Amino acid sequence: MLTLKRLPASYAIWQLPVTAAVPALPSDVFAAVLRSTTELSGVCPTTAVPAGATVDPDWWCLQFVGPFDLTLTGIMVQIAVPLAQAQVPIFTLATYNTDYILVPQARYAVACAAIRAAGHSIEE
Numbered sequence: 001m002l003t004l005k006r007l008p009a010s011y012a013i014w015q016l017p018v019t020a021a022v023p024a025l026p027s028d029v030f031a032a033v034l035r036s037t038t039e040l041s042g043v044c045p046t047t048a049v050p051a052g053a054t055v056d057p058d059w060w061c062l063q064f065v066g067p068f069d070l071t072l073t074g075i076m077v078q079i080a081v082p083l084a085q086a087q088v089p090i091f092t093l094a095t096y097n098t099d100y101i102l103v104p105q106a107r108y109a110v111a112c113a114a115i116r117a118a119g120h121s122i123e124e
Contacts, residue, residue, distance in 0.1 A: 002075070004063065011102055014042050020052075086110050086111065088104070
């Protein structure tokens, strides 16, 4: 059984051009910035989205209560599969210690039901 914890802020997923500078984000909340060869993307509280970004707002961020050893397998799939079966879109991220999964706020009740039906718990 896994335990997930909903983070208190409303989150947004955003994108800037690949040539954009990495924006400063708050250090007291979960936030991530990823650069590929084609884009600069990020996740942060909706209130901290960088100016000029293309934004997909209104996501809840669920943190997997860990930490988890990097050699463990199948952690994310235990949550992703029930959410896919419930037709809930997801956006996933990982850090050295744990994983995060974002679900649209409009589908949050369905997501919670699917996660709990799969035998996991959510702290709110």
